[in-house]
Amino acid sequence: MEITVWQAAAKGAPLERSKATLLDPGPDEVLLEVLHCGLCHSDLSMLENAWGVSTYPLVPGHEVVGRVAAVGAGVDSGLLGTTQGLGWIAGSCRHCDWCLGGNANLCPSLEASVVGRHGGFASHVMAHQDWIVPIPDGVSPADAGPLFCGGITVFAPLFDEAVSPTARVAVIGIGGLGHLALQFARAWGCEVTALTTSLAKADEARRLGAHRVMALSELGSHPGAFDLVINTSNHALDWPVLIASLAPLGRLHQLGVPLNPLQIPAFPLIAGRRSVTGSPTSSPASLRRMVEFCARHGIAPLVEHLPMAEINTAIARLHQGDVRYRFVLDGPA
Ligand SMILES: [Zn+2]
Ligand SMILES: [Zn+2]
Missing domain, CATH: 3.90.180.10 (Medium-chain alcohol dehydrogenases, catalytic domain)
Known part of the structure; x- marks a missing residue:
């Protein structure tokens, strides 16, 4: 036809x-x-x-x-x-x-x-x-x-990985993926933080389900804050600071594809059994x-x-x- x-x-x-x-x-x-x-x-x-x-x-x-x-x-x-x-x-x-x-x-x-x-x-x-x-x-x-x-891409890090509803979840990026990730994580029962470079989107992030909104630049002051970070950003980030923001057993779940390889320090992975994952x-x-x-x-x-x-x-x-x-x-x- x-x-x-x-x-x-x-x-x-x-x-x-x-x-x-x-x-x-x-x-x-x-x-x-x-x-x-x-x-x-x-x-x-x-x-x-x-x-x-x-x-x-x-x-x-x-x-x-x-x-x-x-x-x-x-x-x-x-x-x-x-x-x-x-x-x-x-x-x-x-x-x-x-x-x-x-x-x-x-x-x-x-x-x-x-x-x-x-x-x-x-x-x-x-x-x-x-x-x-x-x-x-x-x-x-x-x-x-x-x-x-977009939806299934951000649902998978919660559902397929059997994330606990008590988890403290951060979502980096409030865009096509992130605006759905906030809604899913909130409905999942998690404590939800939106991490963004643009605090202009803070009110909208709260309406979408974020309990709090934080500038990415503040992340260094919050070591061990998250059990799961869902990263929807394509940009190079301060990877050591990001890994340090994970609690022991915490996980960075990568959905954005930055141009260059992620530079991840090994010691926090070993000491706290932290991990870096992704999913298609x-x-x-x-x-x-x-x-x-x-x-x-x-x-x-x-x-x-x-x-x-x-x-x-x-x-x-x-x-x-x-x-x-x-x-x-x-x-x-
Ligand atoms: Zn797509
Ligand atoms: Zn097959």
Whole structure:
């Protein structure tokens, strides 16, 4: 079938509306008609080929909310017409140790939604049935897209790591990821601190769930303050001070990707059994638990809607950091 896509012809090129051909869904595949798609920083990285995995023409978009328009063999036809979410991962092998162990997001042959295939800035997108996520009552489909990449990225450090509700959690960065991390950590029951370079966002951080807001520059005066620091920032930080802010058994969870390697002193890791971790989105089961958790606690991304035809405006403004906190582009493409 012929579909509409918004594609970049080459590295750094603007997106242009174009046509593409999509085969019918194969076994275990689902075709989604795109209703809404969030714009994530990873889309910018893909457009710039920052990770060396981009192929052009490139159709970005991996925070999709869509309606099931067709299903392949082996897929329950009852899914037709339902509204589903789709994030960074669109398929996995289903039979490696990681898939069988419930960690399909660690599958060595997983298929990313925007690597070697059309993403969600399109009229339609294809996914493996394991990776679509039903949207429960209480979650607005129009605003839900950013949950499926940004949301799960910050839910995983709490849920997948079984963080205690008594934990003292700090979130660095109040942006696309951080504004959701604050909401999740608060609903989790944790004591929540927002760490920011811009205290101008302090009131908003409190509304999002922070018990207190602290300038990053003050961190040095708070050794041992946190059991978990979720770092959404891409910037180089004072790593020794950050590690010193962890309590014994504390953990720095890295989600932002700074340009240079992290310079971490070894002794505080040894003496206090502190650790540094990271995670890539999460499993299909965690995605489902996440949206249920959002419905129960009224957690939602704060989004700015634009029609999909204004995708290049959204990209330009995201480059400048001019969005609170996520763009959602609305179909039809
Ligand atoms: Zn696998
Ligand atoms: Zn993303």
